[in-house]
Amino acid sequence: MTGQAVDFEALNAWCRDHLGVSAVREVSRTRHLSVVVVLDLAGGRRVVVKCRPPEARIAGCTAVQHALWQAGYPCPRPLAGPFPLGPFEATAEEYVGGGSALDPAADTAESYARALARLVALAPAPDRVPPLAPEPPWVGWRHAGAGLWPVPDDMDADLNAQAGPAWLDDLARRLRRRLAAVDGPPVIGHADWDAHNVAWRGREVCVVHDWDSVVALPEATIAGAALPDAGIEESGRFLAAYQRARHASWSAPEQEAYWAAGLWHRAFNAKKSVTRGAADPAVRRLAQEAAERLHRSAA
Numbered sequence: 001m002t003g004q005a006v007d008f009e010a011l012n013a014w015c016r017d018h019l020g021v022s023a024v025r026e027v028s029r030t031r032h033l034s035v036v037v038v039l040d041l042a043g044g045r046r047v048v049v050k051c052r053p054p055e056a057r058i059a060g061c062t063a064v065q066h067a068l069w070q071a072g073y074p075c076p077r078p079l080a081g082p083f084p085l086g087p088f089e090a091t092a093e094e095y096v097g098g099g100s101a102l103d104p105a106a107d108t109a110e111s112y113a114r115a116l117a118r119l120v121a122l123a124p125a126p127d128r129v130p131p132l133a134p135e136p137p138w139v140g141w142r143h144a145g146a147g148l149w150p151v152p153d154d155m156d157a158d159l160n161a162q163a164g165p166a167w168l169d170d171l172a173r174r175l176r177r178r179l180a181a182v183d184g185p186p187v188i189g190h191a192d193w194d195a196h197n198v199a200w201r202g203r204e205v206c207v208v209h210d211w212d213s214v215v216a217l218p219e220a221t222i223a224g225a226a227l228p229d230a231g232i233e234e235s236g237r238f239l240a241a242y243q244r245a246r247h248a249s250w251s252a253p254e255q256e257a258y259w260a261a262g263l264w265h266r267a268f269n270a271k272k273s274v275t276r277g278a279a280d281p282a283v284r285r286l287a288q289e290a291a292e293r294l295h296r297s298a299a
Contacts, residue, residue, distance in 0.1 A: 006035050006051045010086055014049070015041060018080040019092060033153055034212070035088075038095055046095040047079060050212075054089040058082045058212060060130035062091055064123060064188055065211040071122040074205050099199025099206030106203045109230070109237035115205045116193050116226055117245035123188035126216035132188070135215045138268050139191045139225050139261065141179040148172050152272055162275040168267060171290055175264045178299035182218050182257045189222035191215040194229070217261075219246075220254040224261030228269060229282070232289055235262055253298075260297035263290070 012023045019041065027038040027046065034052035041047060052058070059082055066078045081091030102108055126132065134143065136153060143150035147160030148169060190197070192213035199206045215222065223242045230238065239258055243250055250258070266286050273280035 006037065006085065006088065011037060011039060011049055014083070014085045014090055015039065015047075015092070018083050019047070021045070047092050048076065048095050049085075049090055049092050051085055051088040051090045052212070053087075054082075054084070056130075057132050057134070058089060058091070060132040061211050061214040063129040064132075064214045065093075067124045067129070068119065068122055073119060073122050073208070075208050075211065096207045099201060101195060102198075102200045103202050106200075107237070107241075109227070109234050110241040111200075111203055112193065112198070112227060113223075113238050113241035114245045115198065115208075116189065116223065117242055119208070120187055120189045120219060120222065121246070126186050126188055129188070132214055132216045135217065136191055136213060138228075138265050139215060139217065139221070140268075141176050141261075141264050148176070149268070149271055152268075155272060155276065157272075157275050159271050159275055162271070165274065167287065167290065168271055168274065171263070171267050171294065172271070174294065174299040175260050175267065175297065178260045178297055179221065179257070179264065182221060182253075182260075184218035184220065184254065184257075186216040187219045187222065188214060188216050189219070191217075191222065191225055193226035218254075218257060220250060220257040221261035224258035225265045226262075228262065228265045231285075232292055235259075235293075256296065256298040259293055260299055263293045263297055263299075266293075 008026055015021060015023045022042045023039040024042050025040040027040055029037045034050050037049045039047055039049060062078050062082060065075055069075050069077045076093040076096045079092040079094060082089045102111055137150035140150035145151065149159035149172060152159060190213055192210055197210045198208050227238055239255065270283045270286050273283050
């Protein structure tokens with residue numbers, strides 16, 4: 001998707017149709033998996049319009065975001081959509097600015113675990129919202145494709161056409177088998193739980209972004225996919241902190257599912273880096289940590 005594919009006049013017409021007011025100024029525009037445009041509307045309101053290729057699961061994601069906003073969770077209020085915008089699908093939400101990276105004095109694992117646990121506790125049951133499948137590929141171990149790896153959403157490449165490295169492909173095979181055996185009711189959570197989507201004021205969450213990353217999966221796997229850049233020690237602290245926040249004591253299989261989901265997320269990111277030909281330090285670190293993480297996942 002290119003940012004140029006959505007021009008201001010098309011955005012203005014969409015706002016008139018679905019928000020009942022014209023856009024008067026484009027404040028900013030970013031693009032990655034989607035085009036995200038901040039607009040000032042007539043009357044002084046500022047909104048964010050997010051445009052991406054049509055996908056059925058976005059209706060469920062928006063419903064979850066709205067339910068969490070109503071429950072008092074720190075997320076932008078959805079205003080409209082998903083509705084077509086040319087060849088794309090768009091949603092609008094209130095603009096929420098402010099916030100920064102987590103206070104360096106805070107325990108990162110503890111803070112992120114408490115915030116994710118609160119989200120899961122407040123989220124609606126999966127059967128109360130439209131379907132959220134299929135999951136994004138970094139938590140896509142259940143993908144329906146014929147190959148080992150799912151289709152990446154941020155690069156035009158077939159990861160299965162990239163030969164090796166053998167240890168990484170073997171890791172993915174073992175993890176898919178282990179995660180296919182995970183038993184437990186799905187809950188709703190945020191699958192891209194990391195610094196780029198969570199803004200803080202001191203040690204309190206200011207706002208959480210990227211609600212296209214909502215999923216319905218067994219709870220231990222949602223927690224396991226969080227903080228994909230964390231080392232083994234920090235991942236262990238997150239696991240302990242999340243259970244405390246949820247007043248839970250997970251069984252051995254649940255803890256194994258936690259480690260397996262986190263390792264899949266790291267393996268998928270590493271496979272993309274290898275396919276790009278990038279010299280990614282995270283790939284080297286994964287190679288060093290893989291055996292211990294695999295042991296903890298019982299894969």
